[in-house]
Amino acid sequence: xxxxxxxxxxxxxxxxxxxxxxxxxxxxxxxxxxxxxxxxxxxxxxxxxxxxxxxxxxxxxxxxxxxxxxxxxxxxxxxxxxxxxxxxxxxxxxxxxxxxxxxxxxxxxxxxxxxxxxxxxxxxxxxxxxxxxxxxxxxxxxxxxxxxxxxxxxxxxxxxxxxxxxxxxxxxxxxxxxxxxxxxxxxxxxxxxxxxxxxxxxxxxxxxxxxxxxxxxxxxxxxxxxxxxxxxxxxxxxxxxxxxxxxxxxxxxxxxxxxxxxxxxxxxxxxxxxxxxxxxxxxxxxxxxxxxxxxxxxxxxxxxxxxxxxxxxxxxxxxxxxxxxxxxxxxxxxxxxxxxxxxxxxxxxxxxxxxxxxxxxxxxxxxxxxxxxxxxxxxxxxxxxxxxxxxxxxxxxxxxxxxxxxxxxxxxxxxxxxxxxxxxxxxxxxxxxxxxxxxxxxxxxxxxxxxxxxxxxxxxxxxxxxxxxxxxxxxxxxxxxxxxxxxxxxxxxxxxxxxxxxxxxxxxxxx
Ligand code: BGC
Numbered sequence: 134x135x136x137x138x139x140x141x142x143x144x145x146x147x148x149x150x151x152x153x154x155x156x157x158x159x160x161x162x163x164x165x166x167x168x169x170x171x172x173x174x175x176x177x178x179x180x181x182x183x184x185x186x187x188x189x190x191x192x193x194x195x196x197x198x199x200x201x202x203x204x205x206x207x208x209x210x211x212x213x214x215x216x217x218x219x220x221x222x223x224x225x226x227x228x229x230x231x232x233x234x235x236x237x238x239x240x241x242x243x244x245x246x247x248x249x250x251x252x253x254x255x256x257x258x259x260x261x262x263x264x265x266x267x268x269x270x271x272x273x274x275x276x277x278x279x280x281x282x283x284x285x286x287x288x289x290x291x292x293x294x295x296x297x298x299x300x301x302x303x304x305x306x307x308x309x310x311x312x313x314x315x316x317x318x319x320x321x322x323x324x325x326x327x328x329x330x331x332x333x334x335x336x337x338x339x340x341x342x343x344x345x346x347x348x349x350x351x352x353x354x355x356x357x358x359x360x361x362x363x364x365x366x367x368x369x370x371x372x373x374x375x376x377x378x379x380x381x382x383x384x385x386x387x388x389x390x391x392x393x394x395x396x397x398x399x400x401x402x403x404x405x406x407x408x409x410x411x412x413x414x415x416x417x418x419x420x421x422x423x424x425x426x427x428x429x430x431x432x433x434x435x436x437x438x439x440x441x442x443x444x445x446x447x448x449x450x451x452x453x454x455x456x457x458x459x460x461x462x463x464x465x466x467x468x469x470x471x472x473x474x475x476x477x478x479x480x481x482x483x484x485x486x487x488x489x490x491x492x493x494x495x496x497x498x499x500x501x502x503x504x505x506x507x508x509x510x511x512x513x514x515x516x517x518x519x520x521x522x523x524x525x526x527x528x529x530x531x532x533x534x535x536x537x538x539x540x541x542x543x544x545x546x547x548x549x550x551x552x553x554x555x556x557x558x559x560x561x562x563x564x565x566x567x568x569x570x571x572x573x574x575x576x577x578x579x580x581x582x583x584x585x586x587x588x589x590x591x592x593x594x595x596x597x598x599x600x601x602x603x604x605x606x607x608x609x610x611x612x613x614x615x616x617x618x619x620x621x622x623x624x625x626x627x628x629x630x631x632x633x634x635x636x637x638x639x640x641x642x643x644x
Pocket of ligand 1: 276279280394399400403432499500501503527531
């Protein structure tokens, strides 16, 4: 085996181990959908309480990303990932063992903290340890693992779901411990990144790692470049330095790409897929399972395609192809939902088809590119802080979209034209039913009605057409913004990118 091939296999192993952090990210965000129906039964949860449990992870992720960027720049990437894997394991055990709804919510915040930290520390680690030519594909393995984690959580929920045991959610949470153990054990054996080591003056150690991972012909040049850039940096001063004029452009790119990634509504599609498919006319629970799993699998498969393309055709091309496809499919989704009554039976197939096309375009562009680009554009000294701000924006925007999607959809829905989602509870006495609706749903009571004929409380869904058209509008903004701000970082070393900003050049001049 040539030395170069050997290096290649080693970096693939390194990336595979580190990206288990992505698996945990996907698994721990996805696991809740299958667990919720059981949790609801165990503790008789209201809709509000279910929302608290679901969003607790997002709150934790914001806290995790906010609090740990600077630490990553001080103690190193590897140590932070090691500690994060312990928090992951702890979070999984606590959520599985939770004795009350508040206990569970608090444990989900802890899990969220681990997700928030790993969402930037892992791509940062992989990016800094990767050889220039394969950096895009290797960092995208993080996104691949996120998508695999989402699908794994669906299958595992399905496996542990036991209709006769309302507490079967416990095992759904406990299994998260296993990938956390793999991450911890694997990371013990992995080196710290050469860039962090050299940045801390440990030249010999850093060079040794560089020799193991970089293309042998490029080791000397890479080492010299890293040293050169470090000599130009003043002592890092964290957040203050990040907001200085020189680094304002990368900061704007990081926040901007995360804004576009979340505001094209990816998670409304991922998490509401079952509901969308039921609206479109598929029958109940079976449809929900087929929908979620098919969306998940298409997401994984398209991410693999992206990994092959990202270092060949480059970041910018993928961005424009992807966001244009996203814009078109969102517009189509919006129009189909508007024409719902005219489309009749055909609706279900056009919705399934369009949702899957949307996922393909997301997975070849914004999915991997969001995390990849924020791992490439910051200078070494403040890379941890910079990336943590990118991750923080991601989770913050994710929270806003999750929180506003249904409200937004109601805003665009004429009264009476909401869509019947299904049966909630069966209560025979009308007075009791109305009382139930008022206490259970509070301000949202208008979305629920008492059906005289079937004696059921029925939840209605808003028509999401307007919301999807709005997200399509954001995709257009994303395309215009991207022309100026998406850099082509393919085949360019992190040090050359740093140098580019220092010279005050524009993002679209990078080639
Ligand atoms: C996004 C997540 C999303 C996932 C879907 C990630 O890049 O940050 O919000 O759920 O992709 O594959």
